[in-house]
Amino acid sequence: MVVVAFVHPDLGIGGAERLVVDAALALRRKGHQVHLFTAHHDPTHCFPETTDGQLEVTCVGDWLPRSTCGSLMALWAYVRMVYVALYLVLASGLAFDVVFVDQVSACIPFLRLRRQAKILFYCHFPDQLLTQRRTVLKKLYRYILDTLEECTTRQADCVLVNSHFTASVYRDTFPSIGSAPSVLYPSLDFDKFDKYSSLTLHDVGLDIDSTCMFLSLNRFERKKNLNLALESFSLLVEKVGKQHDSALHLVLAGGYDHHLQENVEHYCELVNTARSLGIVDMVTFLKSPEDRVKVALLRAAKCLLYTPDKEHFGIVPVEAMYLGTPVIAVNSGGPRETVVSGETGILTHQTPEAFAEAMETFVTGKSDREAMGTAAHNRVISNFSFIKFSEHLNYIIQGLMDERKQK
Structure with missing residues (x-):
């Protein structure tokens, strides 16, 4: 059994959240222990598996703002995810083997404080391509965050993407990262x-x-x-x-x-x-x-x-x-x-x-x-079956554990 912690910014009802929930369910059904950590979880606006007892969810840091007067949303998303990561490492008491991170890679260096744990990062799409830069100030602000995104993504032990299209975009966006990501298609239960x-x-x-x-x-x-x-x-x-x-x-x-x-x-x-x-x-x-x-x-x-x-x-x-x-x-x-x-x-x-x-x-x-x-x-x-998705993800998790044993 592998203990897998999931770190996700907002457990709402989007496609990214559906994948995270499915990944947690898949690993749980494979006999692993899973626990989800997030900065926001509204029981009235979420997938039922996160409230009906199938998955254990811990919400921390929701008191942190999402933006400053409607701006700096990316920066605050980074701050909230770092807070969740620090809680997981320093205060949760969970002895985890693997951390499944998605959307925001800025928290990865803080997860590295638990040296034995392996970090898996699921890149739905490079964050820096999801915003426009109309002003010089916005370009400077995004340059800092973009550099941080590339540096922290590089620190993951394994990077997965949701399609070959995203894989090609990933390679073009992060040229300094030599290794290519693996494709793990989302699935249906x-x-x-x-x-x-x-x-x-x-x-x-x-x-x-x-x-x-x-x-x-x-x-x-x-x-x-x-x-x-x-x-x-x-x-x-x-x-x-x-x-x-x-x-x-x-x-x-x-x-x-x-x-x-x-x-x-x-x-x-x-x-x-x-x-x-x-x-x-x-x-x-x-x-x-x-x-x-x-x-x-x-x-x-x-x-x-x-x-x-x-x-x-x-x-x-x-x-x-x-x-x-x-x-x-x-x-x-x-x-x-x-x-x-x-x-x-x-x-x-x-x-x-x-x-x-x-x-x-x-x-x-x-x-x-x-x-x-x-x-x-x-x-x-x-x-796109859930069984195929589960087998592939379990294979990746077991591979990360094998790497840890060899060190």
């Missing part, structure tokens, strides 16, 4: 989806005609490019509305945290966009749907609209494909490794015209939803 597989939209309280329903499932953040779904749907209504107007419907669902200003603002922006396009009566907005609702939506949708550009991996297309729903996605980033265009969905350009054209093929029947859905389901089972 099929049981979580199978237990809701018989639910209909009516069963989960949604009165939506699913005959021609399209679904977008992503957090309400501007980088997710959700306007593309609205604009594409508007064009589709113009093109085929006369024949299918009564059945066409779009659902925009996703993670929403009322504490996050961007979520609140962007949600309002999207509603206003739908209203200005004249389609607000044909669009349903859903904030943070429960798993049972999400599964019912994915099963009922004609296809999933996945709008982010250069997404690092993208777990939602994999979820949709497992449930037999084809995916229309931007032809970039992680979806190029999960979606097989023409077989399990359509990869296309990041324009409303291209998306609307792809959507029209499902409305008219030119794209065979059932055949694509079957191929999509089989692809997920073959390549």
